[in-house]
Amino acid sequence: MTMRGITDLLLGLLPIVLIILLWQALISFGYAPPSLLPPPGQVFARIGEQLLDPSFQQNIAATLFRLFAGFAIAVVLGVSIGIAAAVSPAVNAAVRPLVRVLAPLPKVALYPAFLLLLGFGHESKVILVVADALFPILLSTYYGASVVEQKLIWSALAAGTPPRQLLWKVVLPAAMPSILTGCRIGLVISCIVVFLAEMITSTDGLGHVLVAAARQFQAVDMFVPLITISLLGLILNGLLGFLRSYLLRGFPEV
Amino acid sequence: MKAALARLAPVLACLGLLLAWQLGSLALANDSIPTAWESLRAIPAILTDKESLLNIADSLRRMAIGLVFAVGVSIPLGLLMGRSRAVAAFFNPLLMIIYPVPKAALMPVIMLWLGVGDLSKTLVIFLGVSLPVIFHSFEGAKAVEEKMLWSGAAMGMSAAARLVRIVLPAALPEILTGCRTGLVLALITMVTSEMIARQSGAGNILFNALDMGQYDTVFAMIIIVGAMGICFDVAFEAGRARLVRWSEPQFDIPLSFS
Amino acid sequence: MNVMPVRSDNRAEPAPTVRPKPIISIEHVSQRFQTKARRDHLALSDISLDIEERAFVSILGPSGCGKSTLLYIVGGFVNPTEGAATMKGRPIKGPGPERGPVFQEFALFPWKTVLGNVMYGPRQQGVKTGEAEAQAHALIEMVGLKGFENFYPKELSGGMKQRVALARTLAYHPEVLLMDEPFGALDAHTRTRLQNDLLNIWERDRKTVLFVTHSVEEAVFLSDKVVMMTRAPGRIRQVIDIDLPRPRRRDELLLDPRYQKYIVDIERMFDDSGDVELPS
Numbered sequence: 048m049t050m051r052g053i054t055d056l057l058l059g060l061l062p063i064v065l066i067i068l069l070w071q072a073l074i075s076f077g078y079a080p081p082s083l084l085p086p087p088g089q090v091f092a093r094i095g096e097q098l099l100d101p102s103f104q105q106n107i108a109a110t111l112f113r114l115f116a117g118f119a120i121a122v123v124l125g126v127s128i129g130i131a132a133a134v135s136p137a138v139n140a141a142v143r144p145l146v147r148v149l150a151p152l153p154k155v156a157l158y159p160a161f162l163l164l165l166g167f168g169h170e171s172k173v174i175l176v177v178a179d180a181l182f183p184i185l186l187s188t189y190y191g192a193s194v195v196e197q198k199l200i201w202s203a204l205a206a207g208t209p210p211r212q213l214l215w216k217v218v219l220p221a222a223m224p225s226i227l228t229g230c231r232i233g234l235v236i237s238c239i240v241v242f243l244a245e246m247i248t249s250t251d252g253l254g255h256v257l258v259a260a261a262r263q264f265q266a267v268d269m270f271v272p273l274i275t276i277s278l279l280g281l282i283l284n285g286l287l288g289f290l291r292s293y294l295l296r297g298f299p300e301v
Numbered sequence: 302m303k304a305a306l307a308r309l310a311p312v313l314a315c316l317g318l319l320l321a322w323q324l325g326s327l328a329l330a331n332d333s334i335p336t337a338w339e340s341l342r343a344i345p346a347i348l349t350d351k352e353s354l355l356n357i358a359d360s361l362r363r364m365a366i367g368l369v370f371a372v373g374v375s376i377p378l379g380l381l382m383g384r385s386r387a388v389a390a391f392f393n394p395l396l397m398i399i400y401p402v403p404k405a406a407l408m409p410v411i412m413l414w415l416g417v418g419d420l421s422k423t424l425v426i427f428l429g430v431s432l433p434v435i436f437h438s439f440e441g442a443k444a445v446e447e448k449m450l451w452s453g454a455a456m457g458m459s460a461a462a463r464l465v466r467i468v469l470p471a472a473l474p475e476i477l478t479g480c481r482t483g484l485v486l487a488l489i490t491m492v493t494s495e496m497i498a499r500q501s502g503a504g505n506i507l508f509n510a511l512d513m514g515q516y517d518t519v520f521a522m523i524i525i526v527g528a529m530g531i532c533f534d535v536a537f538e539a540g541r542a543r544l545v546r547w548s549e550p551q552f553d554i555p556l557s558f559s
Numbered sequence: 560m561n562v563m564p565v566r567s568d569n570r571a572e573p574a575p576t577v578r579p580k581p582i583i584s585i586e587h588v589s590q591r592f593q594t595k596a597r598r599d600h601l602a603l604s605d606i607s608l609d610i611e612e613r614a615f616v617s618i619l620g621p622s623g624c625g626k627s628t629l630l631y632i633v634g635g636f637v638n639p640t641e642g643a644a645t646m647k648g649r650p651i652k653g654p655g656p657e658r659g660p661v662f663q664e665f666a667l668f669p670w671k672t673v674l675g676n677v678m679y680g681p682r683q684q685g686v687k688t689g690e691a692e693a694q695a696h697a698l699i700e701m702v703g704l705k706g707f708e709n710f711y712p713k714e715l716s717g718g719m720k721q722r723v724a725l726a727r728t729l730a731y732h733p734e735v736l737l738m739d740e741p742f743g744a745l746d747a748h749t750r751t752r753l754q755n756d757l758l759n760i761w762e763r764d765r766k767t768v769l770f771v772t773h774s775v776e777e778a779v780f781l782s783d784k785v786v787m788m789t790r791a792p793g794r795i796r797q798v799i800d801i802d803l804p805r806p807r808r809r810d811e812l813l814l815d816p817r818y819q820k821y822i823v824d825i826e827r828m829f830d831d832s833g834d835v836e837l838p839s
Contacts, residue, residue, distance in 0.1 A: 058390035151530045201631075242406050
């Protein structure tokens with residue numbers, strides 16, 4: 048790692064370290080009662096404990112399942128509709144006004160409707176995740192597909208590519224950078240939405256753990272799911288980053 | 302003719318959706334899913350009910366305050382991060398950790414500390430809006446051409462003056478994109494924080510009605526909140542277009558076909 | 560004001576009695592565009608031209624004269640608003656491997672390596688992977704990029720990218736090469752090297768080449784025939800036969816008075832608007 052890289056890393060860890068120190072100081076010096084603000088040591092210990100506890104693991108599994116299911120559906124739908132809208136004027140005309148109307152809507156307002164339609168289980172949450180993650184992916188795909196260099200398509204056609212294969216062989220790969228940017232945003236949104244949905248109504252999942260702990264006024268147990276979702280988000284984002292580096296290894300740095 | 306049709310398209314889309322809803326609910330014949338017509342009819346009842354109006358006004362007030370403070374803090378911070386590598390390195394990892402945590406999820410913790418009142422909800426909105434605005438201000442400031450700043454320095458402008466008079470206007474298109482995201486998030490955070498910490502507000506009305514089985518009110522509120530979202534977006538876009546008429550069309554992380 | 564294309568040779572000798580049949584025929588082609596300002600732009604006006612097989616033909620003209628458009632019409636990427644282009648008697652309806660393009664912007668597939676790019680055409684035509692790979696390796700070596708097979712386009716210089724583009728097109732054995740100012744994005748030194756390399760490669764099997772350029776010197780150096788076009792709306796001003804022996808060597812030609820005369824004559828034929836690039 049370069050000298051600059053090391054300085055950056057240290058500089059970046061600094062605020063986190065400072066906050067933890069501040070956190071500990073507030074308790075040690077009595078500014079905050081431990082019932083409201085448990086000390087960092089206690090919180091991290093509890094996290095370690097919970098991660099080994101099967102019922103907590105089940106909650107993580109439930110959250111992850113909904114997250115992945117929702118995200119995956121959003122990716123499949125978003126990419127296919129986005130590409131279709133970019134290459135077909137008919138699809139474009141149909142999709143465009145719908146997106147203009149639906150995109151600015153806070154989808155979480157639809158959550159009660161999903162609950163009524165699909166019950167209080169996994170489905171309503173997965174659908175909410177799809178509804179929220181879909182649009183950034185769709186729009187990024189549409190954008191990426193619509194600015195594919197004309198000459199790339201012409202080169203492929205001249206090389207003998209049948210026109211209907213162009214979507215798969217040229218448009219999709221060329222739009223990949225844009226698509227992956229949209230996926231990144233979609234992933235973060237998925238994390239956020241699934242957690243929120245579980246907080247509002249659920250019987251399991253990380254969001255539910257938070258609300259349950261709040262009802263019992265267990266401050267320590269409230270921090271655990273929050274930190275967990277943050278870590279999950281970081282890990283997933285990191286994984287997506289690796290995937291992106293691999294898939295886009297030929298593309299010039301944007 | 303074609304242009305007129307294009308402009309009407311979103312309205313047609315709305316009507317189409319409502320129609321689909323109407324038909325769908327009739328087909329489902331489920332008591333808990335009212336038809337579009339029934340829901341629309343419930344709207345005036347809400348809008349004329351004093352209690353509801355107060356709730357909605359509270360919501361909007363909290364949203365506005367949270368937004369203003371967030372923007373006021375985030376834009377300078379983002380600009381600074383964009384121009385100073387040290388500042389960026391300092392804040393970046395911290396922000397990356399906070400990013401995936403839904404700010405509305407902090408509600409219970411914040412409520413524990415600050416009680417159930419306005420402050421917690423406004424704080425959460427503040428946090429929710431800050432991140433995208435910081436990020437976009439950061440990106441916008443980073444992208445400002447060095448040569449513009451050199452010209453400014455040659456003219457004798459101080460670092461602070463350059464930040465305000467060169468970086469800020471040049472980064473404005475990107476900043477406004479961030480504000481647009483922030484606006485969307487403000488509305489979402491507002492509604493969700495109210496769904497979680499029920500005490501007042503639009504989210505509160507929604508879930509109260511759900512608990513009491515007043516399903517047409519539920520859907521009516523959904524329409525109202527949805528309409529608010531669309532109106533804010535349209536209004537913001539109009540304002541943004543005016544402010545940055547000079548810039549190239551923005552397409553970064555698009556939020557909508559504009 | 561219609562300028563009739565002059566198809567006669569520059570020489571005083573009588574034309575040979577047996578002319579090779581034209582492989583490409585362009586008949587009364589016109590091209591009209593709708594610009595954003597909703598105005599009609601006539602890019603090409605009544606172009607008629609025959610391209611003979613195995614000829615290296617340059618289309619020379621100022622910027623905006625529609626020469627690229629003409630190339631795209633022959634390539635089948637653009638359909639003419641009037642008139643038609645035919646190849647071997649059959650109308651050109653769309654792009655195909657018989658007419659291989661090489662673009663100024665290179666248009667390489669960024670997600671594929673050099674090898675992947677060059678193998679693309681043959682794979683499309685159903686050639687098995689092993690065979691296609693072997694052919695690609697040979698071509699890559701021929702254009703002088705041996706050792707770079709696994710590089711991505713982003714890692715290559717402009718000149719190298721254009722070599723890959725050429726190899727990619729040659730890989731699917733087109734009968735006609737359509738080159739759209741291929742060296743326009745390169746610096747002068749790389750340009751001259753690639754011009755030489757192009758001629759060397761072309762000498763091997765002498766495909767028909769249609770070469771668009773705005774450089775008089777490039778046109779004269781490379782071609783058998785130079786088709787001079789006017790500014791928009793583009794018409795053919797004159798067709799000039801370049802009667803210089805092959806293989807052509809730049810250092811010899813630069814001192815050859817016939818070469819110099821061609822350049823001077825052609826430049827004189829363009830008005831002094833400065834649109835056409837003068838040799839430095």
